[in-house]
Amino acid sequence: MVSPEATPFAKTGGLADVTGALPAALQEVGDEVAVVMPRYRQIPYHETESAFDNMVVFAGSTPYRVDIRTQVHNGVRFFFVEAPYFFDREGIYNVNNRDYTDNHKRFAVLSLAAIGIAQTVFECDILHCHDWQAALTPVYLADQQHSNPRFANVKTVMTIHNMGYQGIFGKAAFSDLGLNWGWFTSDKLEHFGDINLLKAGIQTSDWVTTVSPTYAREIQQPEGGFGLDGVLRSRSMALSGILNGVDYNEWNPETDKFLPANYSSGDLSGKRICKRALLEEFGLPSDNLDRPLIGIVSRFAEQKGFDLIAGIANLVAERDVQLVILGSGEPRFERIFQDWRRWLPHRVGLYTGYNNALAHRIEAGSDIFLMPSLYEPCGLNQIYSLRYGTVPVVRATGGLDDTIQEDTGFKFSWYSVGALYDTLRSALGAFENRDSWTARMRRGMAKDYSWTASAREYSALYQRLLGRG
Structure with a gap:
């Protein structure tokens, strides 16, 4: 090679x-x-x-x-x-x-x-x-x-x-x-x-x-x-x-050394511990762990759908949700998320830069992972999310379409803020039914996308x- x-x-x-x-x-x-x-x-x-x-x-x-x-x-x-x-x-x-x-x-x-x-x-x-x-x-x-x-x-x-x-x-x-x-x-x-x-x-x-x-x-x-x-x-x-x-030796919630608690599809209690610790790490309120937490780990670029993400600020403000973001890239997107952080300090957490350990903790602690790419040859984070019981919301393109099914995540086809908004709203609605959401998490955790x-x-x-x- x-x-x-x-x-x-x-x-x-x-x-x-x-x-x-x-x-x-x-x-x-x-x-x-x-x-x-x-x-x-x-x-x-x-x-x-x-x-x-x-x-x-x-x-x-x-x-x-x-x-x-x-x-x-x-x-x-x-x-x-x-x-x-x-x-x-x-x-x-x-x-x-x-x-x-x-x-x-x-x-x-x-x-x-x-x-x-x-x-x-x-x-x-x-x-x-x-x-x-x-x-x-x-x-x-x-x-x-x-x-x-x-x-x-x-x-x-x-x-x-x-x-x-x-x-x-x-x-x-x-x-x-x-x-x-x-x-x-x-x-x-x-x-x-x-x-x-x-x-x-x-x-x-x-x-x-x-x-x-x-x-x-x-x-x-x-x-x-x-x-x-x-x-x-x-x-x-x-x-x-x-x-x-993907390398499940590195990305496995049962053995991940970067997590405050490990967990499996049979015992998800550690995921709740990871969620609380992640909120505290970002300085966000952790008093209500039933509030949905959306995670993003990405390069800040148009290819990754950040012009769409920039358009959902009202949803974050209006719904009882929290958002944690890790990444770096185009300055205009960094400024948008810094503004969000100042505007909604109890809702939005931001880490600008590269941090592999934090990426693991976001995958483990989040309830929903957001990946609305304009195009995505394969993508890895949506596969990590499945294994960590974090339900992906993706655009149906490239490898995102190949790896996320309707019973393991949520996806949309038309590249628009409206389509993302509606799909994310559907995911947040589904989150309220804890039994069916947990079943969806476990189906994703059972997927095998190893090498x-x-x-x-x-x-x-x-x-x-x-x-x-």
């Missing part, structure tokens, strides 16, 4: 959770897996060891010397591309919200090094590439396959985690990639005069996957394809959606590509 990030080493989003957990699950079903990623500044050099020194990879006539470091985590071999001139930086992709101008070269070297590792250190049957940062891997492989018999039978899989990020660079950057100009065509890298790395990976890989079945359909439509829907439709016979899993099923689907895909299944 080739990825720009993986937990626990480097993370900016859900991609890291996938490449941190899926390899171990694949090994449990019998595949041998290694992960290739950069060694960023935050990954301690002294905790890795040498796998290959002085590897030289060429982007055309430009040589880049890299070392390959390695470490085993959770039974999986990780290879780190040691290139300080590209990866020893303050941020992973950007600093102060400004992308590094040489990102195309940085991740070209990642892809070239992955191919070098596949030739010298870890021979493989499949190169599985994740997002635009690894999308040059199948391009370079195709460029070399005719001259390198080692790669004659190697197959490539390209996984799209979010169509909103494609790796688009100006035409002038093409000469940095070391490819001949025959690759700069509309059926390969060229896209409206620019370079589009994700498009290149889609066009040249043997198979394309994305992270839920519904999202695989949505990205083939103009509103979900971000300009690549036609390209994806042309590859529809080699495109599928495999739902992401095991996803790993079996990926493994079966690999076998089919290799002509073995």
Whole structure:
């Protein structure tokens, strides 16, 4: 697997959770897996060891010397591309919200090094590439396959985690990639005069996957394809959606070390303790635990439906509800929630920033989890919510539609404040019937979205590509 990030080493989003957990699950079903990623500044050099020194990879006539470091985590071999001139930086992709101008070269070297590792250190049957940062891997492989018999039978899989990020660079950057100009065509890298790395990976890989079945359909439509829907439709016979899993070793209310009390579907008393402690942590009144508590854990962005959430202030004010919010992102949304906090100090709690332990406590202590995304390739928090007995209210898009059913949560289709308002009001009405609400909680807690099923689907895909299944 080739990825720009993986937990626990480097993370900016859900991609890291996938490449941190899926390899171990694949090994449990019998595949041998290694992960290739950069060694960023935050990954301690002294905790890795040498796998290959002085590897030289060429982007055309430009040589880049890299070392390959390695470490085993959770039974999986990780290879780190040691290139300080590209990866020893303050941020992973950007600093102060400004992308590094040489990102195309940085991740070209990642892809070239992955191919070098596949030739010298870890021979493989499949190169599985994740997002635009690894999308040059199948391009370079195709460029070399005719001259390198080692790669004659190697197959490539390209996984799209979010169509909103494609790796688009100006035409002038093409000469940095070391490819001949025959690759700069509309059926390969060229896209409206620019370079589009994700498009290149889609066009040249043997198979394309994305992270839920519904999202695989949505990205083939103009509103979900971000300009690549036609390209994806042309590859529809080699495109599928495999739902992401979650790590129940980390997200399990029966064992979660971040909670003040553990609980299970058979004994929910600990959830009430978690609710009281969460209200106290946010400085909210905890005298009435029968008052519904709505939780939000998210990046503050339009994609996550925050323009809809901003429109439900009156519901929070009018109904006897409380709201706890954890996240950061667009300043306009941060200001809105700060205003809410000042306006309704006994109703609204806000933590601006990242806090993993608090995210666990919000999942456990809330009654309802709100996730009205404009689009959501898979989503993880709604799956965590199910396991923690916190009923999700979601928009029926992507993985949200695949994982939330009418008997475990509430969902709406039309992207509007009115639709969210009505659905949330229905959920609050249902909350008043404690017996049926508890039954709904328990049905959600019984759902199994672990990585095991996803790993079996990926493994079966690999076998089919290799002509073995």
